[in-house]
Amino acid sequence: MNIAIIGLGVIGGSFAMGLQAAGYKNVFGVDINLETIELAEKEGFIRKGVVDAKDILSDMDVILLSLYPSQIAPFVTQHKALFKTGVVLTDVTGVKTEIIKQVTTVLPETADFIFAHPMRGSEKKGIIGADHTRFVGANALITPVPINKEENLQLIEQLYKEIGFEQVTRVSPELHDEQIAYVSQLMHALSVGVVNSSQASDETLTFAGNSFQELTRIADINGELWSELFLNNRAALLNSIELFEVELDALKKSLIENDENTLKKIFSKATTQRKHWY
Amino acid sequence: MNIAIIGLGVIGGSFAMGLQAAGYKNVFGVDINLETIELAEKEGFIRKGVVDAKDILSDMDVILLSLYPSQIAPFVTQHKALFKTGVVLTDVTGVKTEIIKQVTTVLPETADFIFAHPMRGSEKKGIIGADHTRFVGANALITPVPINKEENLQLIEQLYKEIGFEQVTRVSPELHDEQIAYVSQLMHALSVGVVNSSQASDETLTFAGNSFQELTRIADINGELWSELFLNNRAALLNSIELFEVELDALKKSLIENDENTLKKIFSKATTQRKHWY
Numbered sequence: 053m054n055i056a057i058i059g060l061g062v063i064g065g066s067f068a069m070g071l072q073a074a075g076y077k078n079v080f081g082v083d084i085n086l087e088t089i090e091l092a093e094k095e096g097f098i099r100k101g102v103v104d105a106k107d108i109l110s111d112m113d114v115i116l117l118s119l120y121p122s123q124i125a126p127f128v129t130q131h132k133a134l135f136k137t138g139v140v141l142t143d144v145t146g147v148k149t150e151i152i153k154q155v156t157t158v159l160p161e162t163a164d165f166i167f168a169h170p171m172r173g174s175e176k177k178g179i180i181g182a183d184h185t186r187f188v189g190a191n192a193l194i195t196p197v198p199i200n201k202e203e204n205l206q207l208i209e210q211l212y213k214e215i216g217f218e219q220v221t222r223v224s225p226e227l228h229d230e231q232i233a234y235v236s237q238l239m240h241a242l243s244v245g246v247v248n249s250s251q252a253s254d255e256t257l258t259f260a261g262n263s264f265q266e267l268t269r270i271a272d273i274n275g276e277l278w279s280e281l282f283l284n285n286r287a288a289l290l291n292s293i294e295l296f297e298v299e300l301d302a303l304k305k306s307l308i309e310n311d312e313n314t315l316k317k318i319f320s321k322a323t324t325q326r327k328h329w330y
Numbered sequence: 331m332n333i334a335i336i337g338l339g340v341i342g343g344s345f346a347m348g349l350q351a352a353g354y355k356n357v358f359g360v361d362i363n364l365e366t367i368e369l370a371e372k373e374g375f376i377r378k379g380v381v382d383a384k385d386i387l388s389d390m391d392v393i394l395l396s397l398y399p400s401q402i403a404p405f406v407t408q409h410k411a412l413f414k415t416g417v418v419l420t421d422v423t424g425v426k427t428e429i430i431k432q433v434t435t436v437l438p439e440t441a442d443f444i445f446a447h448p449m450r451g452s453e454k455k456g457i458i459g460a461d462h463t464r465f466v467g468a469n470a471l472i473t474p475v476p477i478n479k480e481e482n483l484q485l486i487e488q489l490y491k492e493i494g495f496e497q498v499t500r501v502s503p504e505l506h507d508e509q510i511a512y513v514s515q516l517m518h519a520l521s522v523g524v525v526n527s528s529q530a531s532d533e534t535l536t537f538a539g540n541s542f543q544e545l546t547r548i549a550d551i552n553g554e555l556w557s558e559l560f561l562n563n564r565a566a567l568l569n570s571i572e573l574f575e576v577e578l579d580a581l582k583k584s585l586i587e588n589d590e591n592t593l594k595k596i597f598s599k600a601t602t603q604r605k606h607w608y
Binding site for chain 1: 521522529568608
């Protein structure tokens with residue numbers, strides 16, 4: 053099986069490493085950066101790399117697009133004439149409904165596209181940040197669409213499992229986007245808001261404990277990518293922020309009213325739910 | 331030097347362990363729970379423990395109060411008749427201005443009180459959660475007041491260093507409370523708000539990556555303690571929440587207006603500041 057990884061960044065690079073470590077010998081890489089390709093070849097993550105996908109695409113059985121959301125549908129449009137009949141494409145994008153809408157309008161009938169989301173990002177960038185062990189024990193989501201063949205869904209699930217993912221769950225694109233707005237995008241919005249707050253200063257670290265360091269970690273964010281992820285999921289994210297604000301307002305009210313009982317109830321509810329989860 | 335730890339909870343217990351590990355042979359413990367005392371004696375964290383502070387207080391050179399904020403001033407009031415002349419008291423409370431106000435009105439002239447804040451809490455409770463290695467590399471703050479003797483400030487700083495604290499910084503009580511509202515209390519308010527949000531559900535974990543787990547860690551919170559900490563620092567915390575909301579509103583506005591440029595600027599600002607800090 054010939055597998056092409058399009059985009060050897062921190063995620064694409066980690067997939068290449070993981071597939072290679074899982075025993076796949078025919079993993080090919082495409083990247084606009086020649087140095088990236090040379091590094092990936094030298095380290096043995098890929099059998100061969102090229103800067104232009106056209107040079108290898110017609111031999112590929114699986115094409116993993118590790119690109120920004122805005123690049124997915126244009127890649128399909130530009131390269132679909134070269135797709136081998138029966139090719140399975142897959143993406144790693146953190147938003148689904150919008151991408152699916154864009155891709156399904158341009159995808160040829162002879163190709164299948166399994167929309168997937170490996171849920172282990174990185175604040176690092178580029179192949180030098182690649183590390184397939186990041187996927188060990190991580191979760192992934194697959195959002196099936198009516199055109200998907202069951203065997204292709206299973207193929208992608210199998211590849212994920214082989215490179216270390218623990219749970220690969222099928223969910224609807226709508227539920228995916230709604231939940232990701234909460235568990236991931238809201239976290240990034242809050243972390244960014246904390247760091248950008250005018251109360252932040254050079255002396256902040258004198259006062260900071262581990263919770264501040266932890267909570268602000270994801271404010272070191274790839275803005276090019278995350279602005280696309282946020283804007284491709286605007287409605288769900290805005291809803292998620294508003295639901296969060298209801299809770300923050302309740303907490304503020306208890307402070308304003310010096311209402312210890314309500315405050316204790318708020319803390320108790322959070323503690324119970326957090327313990328239930330972890 | 332005889333040192334009494336009043337309250338052998340997760341923090342007091344860790345101090346006892348740390349002092350013992352640093353070679354202090356005369357560390358005594360006071361706790362209302364007899365089992366806690368027995369455990370602390372058996373493990374060798376303390377030389378001897380009692381349930382009533384009155385039994386040992388008159389021999390103590392240093393008294394470390396590891397109590398809830400509301401218990402500090404009442405403890406001084408109830409026991410000050412027993413204090414040895416020249417005794418040095420210290421606390422571990424996460425808020426300072428209000429505690430200082432309460433304590434300085436009841437403290438006898440023959441005693442000194444060094445107000446301190448070891449900045450390494452725990453979501454654990456009780457002596458079974460005690461572990462002095464939590465302090466290794468941590469920061470602590472001391473908020474001097476005019477009555478403090480320099481030698482006593484240095485004594486407490488020295489004890490902190492000996493049990494592993496890396497940085498022990500002197501700051502004004504007002505700056506302490508203002509900054510703690512931001513770096514610590516705001517983080518807890520946000521984490522609690524995230525977990526209590528109505529979008530939280532049993533299936534949340536199917537979608538959650540590491541950022542969600544990290545950001546919600548401190549929502550498992552000691553509500554008895556934190557309601558006191560929040561309410562003793564109400565004005566500063568409300569101000570901190572409001573400054574944060576300005577940033578969250580800016581981010582929301584960029585989403586509503588589909589304004590990718592502004593969103594990228596917001597992310598870029600956060601990334602620069604976060605990298606500057608860590």
